[in-house]
Amino acid sequence: MHSIVDAGIIESNDQVEARLEHLRALKDLVGNVYPNKFERSRITGRDDSITRIVDFGPVVEVVNEIKAHIATLAEGERPHQEVKDALNAKLEMLGNVRVSGRLTTTPRTMGKAAFVHISDGKNRLQIYVRKDDAAGVRNDFGFSNLDFGLEETSTENPKSEIQIPESPSGWDIFKLLDGGDFVGVEGFLFLTNTGELSVHVMKLQFLSKSLLPMPDKMHGIADPEIRQRQRYADLIASSLQVEHEGLTTRQVFEIRAKVISSIRRFLEDAGYIEVETPMLTPKATGAAAKPFVTHHNALDIDLYARIAPELYLKRLTVGGFEKVYELNRNFRNEGISYKHNPEFTMLEFYCAYMDVNGMMDFCEELLRQSIQEATGGLKVNYEGREIDFFEFERISMVDAVLRYLPTIPSIPVDRTWFNDTVKLRRLLGVAFAHSIRIPTEDGIGIQRTAEEIWNFGNEESILSQEYQDESILVFLFEEFAEPNLVQPTFIIDFPKSISPLSKASPANPEIAERFELFINGMEVANGFSELNDPQEQYERFLDQMQQRERGDDEAMVLDEDYIRALSYGMPPAAGIGIGIDRLVMLLTNKHSIRDVILFPHLRPERKAVEESDEAEGQN
RNA sequence: GGUCCGAUAGCUCAGUCGGUAGAGCAAAUGGCUUUUAACCAUUGGGUCCCAGGUUCGAGUCCUGGUCGGAUCACCA
Numbered sequence: 001m002h003s004i005v006d007a008g009i010i011e012s013n014d015q016v017e018a019r020l021e022h023l024r025a026l027k028d029l030v031g032n033v034y035p036n037k038f039e040r041s042r043i044t045g046r047d048d049s050i051t052r053i054v055d056f057g058p059v060v061e062v063v064n065e066i067k068a069h070i071a072t073l074a075e076g077e078r079p080h081q082e083v084k085d086a087l088n089a090k091l092e093m094l095g096n097v098r099v100s101g102r103l104t105t106t107p108r109t110m111g112k113a114a115f116v117h118i119s120d121g122k123n124r125l126q127i128y129v130r131k132d133d134a135a136g137v138r139n140d141f142g143f144s145n146l147d148f149g150l151e152e153t154s155t156e157n158p159k160s161e162i163q164i165p166e167s168p169s170g171w172d173i174f175k176l177l178d179g180g181d182f183v184g185v186e187g188f189l190f191l192t193n194t195g196e197l198s199v200h201v202m203k204l205q206f207l208s209k210s211l212l213p214m215p216d217k218m219h220g221i222a223d224p225e226i227r228q229r230q231r232y233a234d235l236i237a238s239s240l241q242v243e244h245e246g247l248t249t250r251q252v253f254e255i256r257a258k259v260i261s262s263i264r265r266f267l268e269d270a271g272y273i274e275v276e277t278p279m280l281t282p283k284a285t286g287a288a289a290k291p292f293v294t295h296h297n298a299l300d301i302d303l304y305a306r307i308a309p310e311l312y313l314k315r316l317t318v319g320g321f322e323k324v325y326e327l328n329r330n331f332r333n334e335g336i337s338y339k340h341n342p343e344f345t346m347l348e349f350y351c352a353y354m355d356v357n358g359m360m361d362f363c364e365e366l367l368r369q370s371i372q373e374a375t376g377g378l379k380v381n382y383e384g385r386e387i388d389f390f391e392f393e394r395i396s397m398v399d400a401v402l403r404y405l406p407t408i409p410s411i412p413v414d415r416t417w418f419n420d421t422v423k424l425r426r427l428l429g430v431a432f433a434h435s436i437r438i439p440t441e442d443g444i445g446i447q448r449t450a451e452e453i454w455n456f457g458n459e460e461s462i463l464s465q466e467y468q469d470e471s472i473l474v475f476l477f478e479e480f481a482e483p484n485l486v487q488p489t490f491i492i493d494f495p496k497s498i499s500p501l502s503k504a505s506p507a508n509p510e511i512a513e514r515f516e517l518f519i520n521g522m523e524v525a526n527g528f529s530e531l532n533d534p535q536e537q538y539e540r541f542l543d544q545m546q547q548r549e550r551g552d553d554e555a556m557v558l559d560e561d562y563i564r565a566l567s568y569g570m571p572p573a574a575g576i577g578i579g580i581d582r583l584v585m586l587l588t589n590k591h592s593i594r595d596v597i598l599f600p601h602l603r604p605e606r607k608a609v610e611e612s613d614e615a616e617g618q619n
Numbered sequence: 620g621g622u623c624c625g626a627u628a629g630c631u632c633a634g635u636c637g638g639u640a641g642a643g644c645a646a647a648u649g650g651c652u653u654u655u656a657a658c659c660a661u662u663g664g665g666u667c668c669c670a671g672g673u674u675c676g677a678g679u680c681c682u683g684g685u686c687g688g689a690u691c692a693c694c695a
Binding site for chain 1: 631654690692
């Protein structure tokens with residue numbers, strides 16, 4: 001049988017060899033080197049994790065007292081013995097603890113005693129092992145069995161027949177530990193000469209081996225590929241690192257979890273019910289995107305990974321769920337970028353009898369509460385800029401373009417330009433001119449002045465005949481306004497033609513009652529008053545199909561069953577989709593969506609592919 | 620897909636003008652019973668991403684490729 005080293009799954013080097021050798025020696029000492037359990041003490045009320053111990057009130061109190069004492073001392077001066085003794089007496093009153101964790105470093109041994117920190121992935125606690133007084137534990141008998149197992153068996157079997165291996169010394173076990181190993185210890189809490197909370201180990205039990213060396217404790221993992229491909233190693237590294245800028249990887253995902261649970265709580269408190277609609281669907285509906293296709297053998301039909309749950313959720317409003325939400329994955333077979341992953345987490349919810357304005361109000365409240373709960377405030381620092389979630393601006397798409405359009409005094413642009421095809425085309429030319437950056441040696445490129453852009457743009461406008469008026473507006477918005485929308489901003493008054501599922505504004509039939517929320521130039525949410533007229537919806541779908549025939553493969557497909565559902569009558573309603581990954585990026589100051597997804601999609605590992613091909617060739 | 624940057628010990632990184640391959644951490648051995656990125660001494664450890672070229676000589680220069688990152692264009 002191949003070993004994992006022979007098979008090339010882990011690389012063999014002097015580090016790994018040394019660890020394997022330690023493991024063999026440990027096997028002789030403790031028996032089972034992968035024991036099944038370790039029972040932790042319960043001085044904090046339930047299983048004492050390291051985090052629960054260091055957060056435990058009486059412990060925190062003692063730690064704060066020694067900190068206060070140290071603050072009064074000169075630099076380098078040790079805490080006074082009598083202060084330490086008094087506090088250590090308090091810690092001893094708490095009783096012995098049994099805690100377990102991963103060694104964060106190689107042990108610092110000093111002749112006949114040693115210190116090392118153990119970590120529960122979140123917090124660390126120092127343990128102190130002395131050659132004199134640390135007993136080792138054999139895993140065949142274990143902590144609890146050591147005390148009770150002997151008596152039970154001895155009633156049935158003569159004592160002489162039982163082979164009880166001699167207990168190893170804790171020190172012998174300790175000498176075979178490597179950074180990253182798991183151990184369980186029993187002992188008492190105390191403060192060291194430098195005032196650090198530690199466990200004086202009386203019993204040491206080996207729990208599991210790390211055969212691979214731990215990531216660098218100062219630098220962590222530098223290779224971004226390993227960070228994302230081997231997230232487990234990234235999480236270990238971020239918990240071991242002595243210093244780090246910003247949040248640790250673990251903290252990022254803790255914030256993500258907090259935001260999500262806070263959102264669920266908010267929606268539930270507001271009367272929403274969570275549902276799960278199909279991930280595999282016969283039609284890729286509800287959004288404009290390329291889907292993943294798969295095949296169901298038994299039914300012999302193609303199925304699509306859903307690109308949005310929208311139409312299913314609205315079917316549920318037809319069925320009588322007045323407030324309904326789904327918080328789960330969507331799949332889109334499109335590019336990967338800093339803000340795109342093939343699968344991403346979307347919150348969608350629908351509320352009967354509400355319109356787009358009510359939805360914007362509600363969305364603001366939802367975001368404010370969940371951001372407050374997840375981060376402790378409403379202001380976040382994102383790439384050096386402060387984003388304030390207290391205020392959300394609302395501005396129409398046309399006004400947003402007007403605000404950020406480069407202007408020159410000789411050509412005053414106003415709202416009327418957007419209703420004039422000729423003038424719109426001039427603006428499109430300006431947008432083309434604006435998008436062209438003159439390359440420079442440093443590769444960054446320089447932008448032209450407003451005057452140059454206008455002069456150049458007016459020549460370019462002749463190229464723009466193929467654009468429809470509405471798509472020109474969107475193009476202008478994306479070119480001029482979008483990158484500038486840093487603070488939370490609702491863009492409202494979308495052209496109806498690009499919003500096939502939204503209701504038109506009562507005031508203007510060409511405008512959809514729709515908004516998109518932009519933060520830091522990124523679309524974070526998209527909502528509207530839901531179109532519930534089956535006849536109009538049918539016509540909008542037909543229009544989309546025409547666009548598809550003209551070559552737009554992202555135009556929506558017709559969903560007859562959805563039209564049938566609407567025909568039963570759907571209440572007026574508003575709905576919204578919120579991109580959770582992007583929201584988490586903003587809250588954790590992460591520039592890439594891959595940093596807020598635990599296992600983002602990457603190219604297949606090159607080495608592994610080649611080797612498995614070779615193996616197949618040999619067989 | 621375009622442009623720019625990178626790949627050297629297990630990890631993080633130096634490597635000058637083209638001239639014997641380096642440091643810290645990690646590993647091994649020894650010392651040290653309250654250390655804090657512990658310390659001291661000794662030792663081992665390299666396909667300098669791959670292929671080709673220039674050269675007496677290439678980690679270094681040139682060409683091509685692989686992998687990765689950043690960025691721009693399309694998509695939420």
